[in-house]
Amino acid sequence: MEANLLGALEAAEAIREGQISSEELIRACLSRIEESEESIGAWAFLDPEYALEQARNADQIRSRGGSTGPLHGVPVGIKDIIDTADMPTEYGTVIHSGNRPFKDATLVALLREAGALILGKTVTTELAVLSPGKTRNPHNPDYTPGGSSSGSAAAVAAGMIPLAVGTQTNGSVIRPASFCGVFGFKPTFGKISRFQVLKQSPALDTIGVFARSLEDLALIGEVLITYDQQDPAMKPSARMPLLQTMAEDPPVDPDFAFIRTPAWNQVNESAKDAFRELIEHSRQRGVHLEIIELPGAFDDVYEVHRQIMEADLAKNFDKEYRDSKKQLSSVLCELIERGQKVLATEYNTALERAAEYNEMLNEIFEEYDAILTPSTTGEAPKSLETTGSPVFCTIWTLCGVPALNLPVLQGENTMPIGVQLLSKKGDDARLFRTAAHLMKTIGEEQ
Amino acid sequence: MEANLLGALEAAEAIREGQISSEELIRACLSRIEESEESIGAWAFLDPEYALEQARNADQIRSRGGSTGPLHGVPVGIKDIIDTADMPTEYGTVIHSGNRPFKDATLVALLREAGALILGKTVTTELAVLSPGKTRNPHNPDYTPGGSSSGSAAAVAAGMIPLAVGTQTNGSVIRPASFCGVFGFKPTFGKISRFQVLKQSPALDTIGVFARSLEDLALIGEVLITYDQQDPAMKPSARMPLLQTMAEDPPVDPDFAFIRTPAWNQVNESAKDAFRELIEHSRQRGVHLEIIELPGAFDDVYEVHRQIMEADLAKNFDKEYRDSKKQLSSVLCELIERGQKVLATEYNTALERAAEYNEMLNEIFEEYDAILTPSTTGEAPKSLETTGSPVFCTIWTLCGVPALNLPVLQGENTMPIGVQLLSKKGDDARLFRTAAHLMKTIGEEQ
Numbered sequence: 001m002e003a004n005l006l007g008a009l010e011a012a013e014a015i016r017e018g019q020i021s022s023e024e025l026i027r028a029c030l031s032r033i034e035e036s037e038e039s040i041g042a043w044a045f046l047d048p049e050y051a052l053e054q055a056r057n058a059d060q061i062r063s064r065g066g067s068t069g070p071l072h073g074v075p076v077g078i079k080d081i082i083d084t085a086d087m088p089t090e091y092g093t094v095i096h097s098g099n100r101p102f103k104d105a106t107l108v109a110l111l112r113e114a115g116a117l118i119l120g121k122t123v124t125t126e127l128a129v130l131s132p133g134k135t136r137n138p139h140n141p142d143y144t145p146g147g148s149s150s151g152s153a154a155a156v157a158a159g160m161i162p163l164a165v166g167t168q169t170n171g172s173v174i175r176p177a178s179f180c181g182v183f184g185f186k187p188t189f190g191k192i193s194r195f196q197v198l199k200q201s202p203a204l205d206t207i208g209v210f211a212r213s214l215e216d217l218a219l220i221g222e223v224l225i226t227y228d229q230q231d232p233a234m235k236p237s238a239r240m241p242l243l244q245t246m247a248e249d250p251p252v253d254p255d256f257a258f259i260r261t262p263a264w265n266q267v268n269e270s271a272k273d274a275f276r277e278l279i280e281h282s283r284q285r286g287v288h289l290e291i292i293e294l295p296g297a298f299d300d301v302y303e304v305h306r307q308i309m310e311a312d313l314a315k316n317f318d319k320e321y322r323d324s325k326k327q328l329s330s331v332l333c334e335l336i337e338r339g340q341k342v343l344a345t346e347y348n349t350a351l352e353r354a355a356e357y358n359e360m361l362n363e364i365f366e367e368y369d370a371i372l373t374p375s376t377t378g379e380a381p382k383s384l385e386t387t388g389s390p391v392f393c394t395i396w397t398l399c400g401v402p403a404l405n406l407p408v409l410q411g412e413n414t415m416p417i418g419v420q421l422l423s424k425k426g427d428d429a430r431l432f433r434t435a436a437h438l439m440k441t442i443g444e445e446q
Numbered sequence: 447m448e449a450n451l452l453g454a455l456e457a458a459e460a461i462r463e464g465q466i467s468s469e470e471l472i473r474a475c476l477s478r479i480e481e482s483e484e485s486i487g488a489w490a491f492l493d494p495e496y497a498l499e500q501a502r503n504a505d506q507i508r509s510r511g512g513s514t515g516p517l518h519g520v521p522v523g524i525k526d527i528i529d530t531a532d533m534p535t536e537y538g539t540v541i542h543s544g545n546r547p548f549k550d551a552t553l554v555a556l557l558r559e560a561g562a563l564i565l566g567k568t569v570t571t572e573l574a575v576l577s578p579g580k581t582r583n584p585h586n587p588d589y590t591p592g593g594s595s596s597g598s599a600a601a602v603a604a605g606m607i608p609l610a611v612g613t614q615t616n617g618s619v620i621r622p623a624s625f626c627g628v629f630g631f632k633p634t635f636g637k638i639s640r641f642q643v644l645k646q647s648p649a650l651d652t653i654g655v656f657a658r659s660l661e662d663l664a665l666i667g668e669v670l671i672t673y674d675q676q677d678p679a680m681k682p683s684a685r686m687p688l689l690q691t692m693a694e695d696p697p698v699d700p701d702f703a704f705i706r707t708p709a710w711n712q713v714n715e716s717a718k719d720a721f722r723e724l725i726e727h728s729r730q731r732g733v734h735l736e737i738i739e740l741p742g743a744f745d746d747v748y749e750v751h752r753q754i755m756e757a758d759l760a761k762n763f764d765k766e767y768r769d770s771k772k773q774l775s776s777v778l779c780e781l782i783e784r785g786q787k788v789l790a791t792e793y794n795t796a797l798e799r800a801a802e803y804n805e806m807l808n809e810i811f812e813e814y815d816a817i818l819t820p821s822t823t824g825e826a827p828k829s830l831e832t833t834g835s836p837v838f839c840t841i842w843t844l845c846g847v848p849a850l851n852l853p854v855l856q857g858e859n860t861m862p863i864g865v866q867l868l869s870k871k872g873d874d875a876r877l878f879r880t881a882a883h884l885m886k887t888i889g890e891e892q
Binding site for chain 1: 681682683753757758760761764785786787788789790791792793794795
């Protein structure tokens, strides 16, 4: 296997054991990038020489017997709305072209502490909202990779890097993971620090990660799920043993609820067929799976999310809007202008509704170990003008429950479709265990 | 000394050692209430028979050798916006007349766990905002006791109870403590649970306590400062050893900053004189005290607080406003109507400003151990139509720093005036130590 196709766990182990150097790994990744970046466009910033220098440095530390972390010498791509002290951070807009942060985001520092090598900055949509960047889908460049974490998903899918970090305020991790056919993980809200990450909507913004296997997601998730008092949404709590829990068998067979959600009528027919087949196949393999409905109150959930997000965009992109409106896309200006009109009472009522939705989900999680639902309305749209609909992520982002994209289906154009697996807030480790069990049961051994 | 005038620490110790029974203590308190409640009007609910029954129960537990908490058998008054499962909770408005909560607020449960006896519910202004209840100032019934925790401050000042609990969203603990001449403590924001307490403004609402000595405040503060995940503003943290820290001498003499604030021109002349004398006297006694100014940005602080509070009143009293507007005071309706117009962007900008103010305060606390400032504009107004101005509490509530009222001054009408002592967020224990040191140094031995 080409070294660039190694998983993060494998690569870290191979480096630790001296079977491969970090420099060899990075050279393989850079070579893959060189051959495909022109058609994929995953990178906003990449300096091959600097990457190799970091790799040689990592190799030196190891050869001198220095301490190595769980990601020693392994490259990670960072969405270009996350600050890096040694690389530009341009937030996907010319307005911030050339911006050089003074310090690393907490999550970047945690990755470096774990030995990871920040390979470069991956393409984001404009300010992590809707307007697409240059990235194309690695499975077929005529299709969108999804957004807003477009470059992170595409780079992992294309075998350029084993791991990448993105963010999700609506559907920006799970959707591109689904469209690009990789694993994606959006942890419980408030579990990964957002300090020095572009603030879009503090009530919704969630860091997420991409990998080509569940265990690689668990590995990077464990590194990043660390309390940081500089993110006001975080509370001190025990670290999550994702890898260890994932390796265990569930004490009893998990019960799954398949939920179509109020957005089911937006799923295209071939994707509906794929989900029906998945349900059928899973049941044949003995998976306990029931199809249930959400309470009627969830019909308003998209409006509730919209009010919070738009009001927050208006607040947090106020400077960009006032000083540089002409350089913003019209779609973003419209969102901001709607957000400017939201009343504080509406905003706070929406936040309260989000808490109520969560209690309703908790009742479902009393009966079921996990929820299965589409990650997206189907395959990626055949377009570079849109990043597709986030509608299948809205509920779960608003409620802050942990979500995984499992890339197990295909649509009529042989493009990937993901199924989303969700569990109760804080149950991230159990979600991984349930996901691993499900993958095994339906014959999707990794 | 009459038993009702015992401090909480003394009373708890006397009960523990069998020198007095809880029943005797409660009888003394009830007798004091019987003689003065008609002129003071501190109580919204009080059932003497039930109180005595609780006291006899406490005495039985003790006589059987049962475990006793630090407040065993000691009566506490609870502001009538804090839920109690065994007493009505009417929030100071006829709209909620006869309301009987199903369960205790977390703070009430903590008091009961500590052995305290909930004597009754104390008078609050209408929905803990501005419109006065029936309470009068125990020092002179022609004067307001301050609000909104009017009954709690007055009952402690009048010797009816040694301890009472109130809440502060602007100046509702420190102001009545100043006007009634008792000690008041508003801890760091997010340190005492507000679960099952009337929600006025989640970003500002803070539980506070009243006593006739600093050490009694520290005693009840320690009991109440306990993490409760049901209050979303709380984070797990170590318990605060207020009593123990307070008993220690500061390692070096503390440095004080006297701050007049932008509201100094609202202080009346006799109060200004009293503060000048306090400064003079303190310096003569060797207190390190400098007079400093707040940065100019603080000129907007009242407007920032107003936007948050009014928007939150509009949101949280929406039901009362829509269903029962005629039963609300016109002053509250005006606040609500202004709050209905606040935009989400203004609201969130105001919250951000509050965080910025806090950073400015942190710079002051780099140089000074504590800030001294007036608690109120002077003595209580001679009126029962107003509860006086909260203007000297606004900054500190907005910033969530811990505050103490020290009842050490008097105005021209021989009514009490308090001085306010403030320290950095989270430094509550050190604030008590600094306060004890200051009181000793200026000859105000308790």
